[in-house]
Amino acid sequence: MTNSTTSDLGLGAVFWITLKRDLLLAFRRRNDLVSPLVFFLMVATLFPLGVSPEPKFLSEVAAGVVWVAALLSTLLSMDGLFRTDFDDGSLEQMLLSPQPLALLVVAKICAHWMISGLPLTIMSPLLAVMLFLPDGAMGALVVTLLIGTPTLSLIGAIGAGLTVGLRKGGVLITLLVLPLYIPVLIFGTGAVQAAASGLPINGYLAILGAILALGVVLAPIAVAAALRISVSN
Amino acid sequence: MHFESFSDLIEMGGHGPYVWTCYAIAATILIYNIVSPLLSKKQFFDEQTRRLKREQRISNSKS
């Protein structure tokens, strides 16, 4: 990767091209776009049905339910992150390209977040209203999801990279990634609950931001290594 | 020795079942970790000797 500066395209241009390509591909398959969102909605519907429709109870668990639903629906869409590129061979082209693989990975993860995490965040107030989340916590929920879902995409991409060459990658990715999601879940729901009881949430947001920063720096390297291993399989 | 008698040691002031279950689980898990590689090693040698004999038989019948 030493000759990346001598190639025709600058790093920024490559980033944009990859991002645009992935977004375009995603919009050509609209069903895949919508299904994680519907899943998000359905999981959140199951809780009142399965546990209790009592507004008081629901308002207590709302933060956790929305977060867990967001986490699961991110995981659901994670498996497809590198799968189609692996199947049609464009992943190998990316590995061979003179640009650093980690940068391409960041672009792909960014695109993935824009089509999964961002819509989830935008849709979350709707679920929060259905689950009687206190009004004061609504802003906190949106902000934590806004910071937390990119982290989920970054960590999930490591699992996706490791399992891309495998036939039953879908289940395996859940096993690999869910334990790593726990800190994000804890601080995300913690912030919303703190906001619901009128406490300041700056500290939580700072920690979530720190985890995101760590993820942005380290995860692409791990994903790039994972992809090289998987493709050589 | 902290306990008066052997039955005291088993009983442990009512906590016996908990304590002894723990030690039993520990023994099981430790022994499993020793026995399972030994078994697979034995299996490996069995397989390889069988393969060796088969190859010898084949080369004998050829010559």
Place this chain on the structure above:
Amino acid sequence: MAKSWKMPKWFYQLGSPRWFYDISSRLLPWFAVAAVLLLVLGAAWGLAFAPPDYQQGNSFRIIYIHVPAAVLAQSCYMLMAVAGAISLIWKMKVADMVAKSCAPIGATIAILALATGAIWGKPTWGAWWVWDARLTSMLILLFLYIGVYTLHSAIDNEVNAGQAGAVLSLVGLVNIPIIKYSVEWWNTLHQPATFTITEKPKMVPEMWVPLLVMVIGFYCFFAVALMLRTRTEILQREKRSSWVQQLVEGK
């Protein structure tokens, strides 16, 4: 790579499966004897001779299994990740096999720590499971072990399986401090501080000396189990090589 530096010779020798096989067959008896002696001594001491805890009575004797198991489960993960890193960087076969052998041992030891923790919880807290910070992080550690183990068994190619497992265990290693911190923090938020028993009182020497014996005994046991597993792994992967063939013929 302007500067080429070398690791000491023994480091490269470690990379030779045959060398490891020979040296481990010499070390194994020593560690095995030490493990048996220490574990029997420690268990007898802890079960029969240590004084009971003034709060928990005799159920306190579970500590002599629980704490060594918990300590070992964590160090085993460190070793797995470090061995994985060594195999990724220096392409060292033995390190890869050590990392692979760590996963099942570590998982069973984590199960042991969890089981003893749960059983200890019943007489102490009155419940089999309490969402105590340490128990929860041990549970997550078990999940991480299971992930690495499943990934290993899902990939057919041994080299790729080793590398993938190494990447995952390194990612887990970065995550472990974050998980530990977050779980502890979460615990203080959710748990009413009724269980002050988790705050260990100062232990008298009659209590902690057997504990120390047990911890060292568990480490010796771990060395034995790890060497045994790695040796089997070496045989299976090197079965085409002449020295393994000679071993088989010698049997």
